[in-house]
Amino acid sequence: MPELPEVEATRRELLPAVQGARFERVTLHRGNLRTKFPRRFRARLEGSTVEALTRRAKYLLAHLSSGETLLMHLGMSGSFRVEFDTAGGAADAGLHDHVVFDMSSRATVFFNDPRRFGMMDLVPAGTLATHPTLSQLGLEPLSPEFDGAALAAACRGKKVSLKVALMDQRVVAGLGNIYVSEALHVAHLSPHRQASTIATPTGAPRETADRLVAAIKQVLEEAVARMTGELYRDARFRVYGREHERCLQRGCGGAIRRRTQAGRSTFYCARCQK
Numbered sequence: 001m002p003e004l005p006e007v008e009a010t011r012r013e014l015l016p017a018v019q020g021a022r023f024e025r026v027t028l029h030r031g032n033l034r035t036k037f038p039r040r041f042r043a044r045l046e047g048s049t050v051e052a053l054t055r056r057a058k059y060l061l062a063h064l065s066s067g068e069t070l071l072m073h074l075g076m077s078g079s080f081r082v083e084f085d086t087a088g089g090a091a092d093a094g095l096h097d098h099v100v101f102d103m104s105s106r107a108t109v110f111f112n113d114p115r116r117f118g119m120m121d122l123v124p125a126g127t128l129a130t131h132p133t134l135s136q137l138g139l140e141p142l143s144p145e146f147d148g149a150a151l152a153a154a155c156r157g158k159k160v161s162l163k164v165a166l167m168d169q170r171v172v173a174g175l176g177n178i179y180v181s182e183a184l185h186v187a188h189l190s191p192h193r194q195a196s197t198i199a200t201p202t203g204a205p206r207e208t209a210d211r212l213v214a215a216i217k218q219v220l221e222e223a224v225a226r227m228t229g230e231l232y233r234d235a236r237f238r239v240y241g242r243e244h245e246r247c248l249q250r251g252c253g254g255a256i257r258r259r260t261q262a263g264r265s266t267f268y269c270a271r272c273q274k
């Protein structure tokens with residue numbers, strides 16, 4: 001399932017194809033993904049220009065010259081493919097290429113989604129700030145606003161574990177199971193520690209909050225860099241999927257454990273994560 005770094009890497013890969021480009025032709029090969037396409041989807045897109053392509057949590061947002069926003073989610077198995085100067089345009093679509101955008105940049109953008117848990121919606125002008133999903137999201141982890149003070153304030157008084165708190169999209173947006181485990185290991189913090197312990201009783205950040213924020217940004221930025229080819233791709237996860245293997249923390253000597261928290265697997269080292 002795509003996590004935040006995959007979505008950010010996708011955004012960067014789509015930029016040259018769509019930013020400043022006009023939708024010349026929109027082709028739908030079915031009537032729905034996870035949900036139905038919005039009414040008059042093609043007509044509302046065709047002729048409009050993508051002024052900016054941004055990301056919020058795991059959503060991609062194409063801000064259109066029409067004032068509307070094309071909201072996209074990859075779901076479980078969705079991915080985009082960009083081809084420039086394809087002879088057939090939309091005619092080159094393959095199996096599971098459910099949506100095809102022929103852009104004025106001469107790029108054809110294919111949305112492929114075998115399991116169809118992806119989503120595309122059009123948000124009318126002026127309603128983005130009150131969108132039922134987007135408006136509930138916490139801070140963006142790669143934004144400057146996400147710092148130790150912000151995370152501590154969000155975790156203040158929380159009796160749940162740190163792992164569960166970080167998975168809560170209202171605390172921080174777009175973090176999933178893999179990168180929460182990874183960040184907690186980098187920060188040397190136990191996933192079982194109570195979330196409130198990174199804040200003082202008044203909600204001010206303790207040193208652990210600053211350390212955790214730095215770790216979250218580090219693991220996400222490294223993952224994006226791997227996916228966009230700026231870093232060697234084969235780098236492995238530190239803890240995720242490594243049950244019984246040796247902890248990679250220098251001098252630790254511990255072994256990675258797996259425990260279930262809130263129905264999801266958590267990987268951690270009990271020796272160096274406190």
Ligand SMILES: [Zn+2]
Nearest residue numbers: 247252269272
């Ligand atoms: Zn360790």
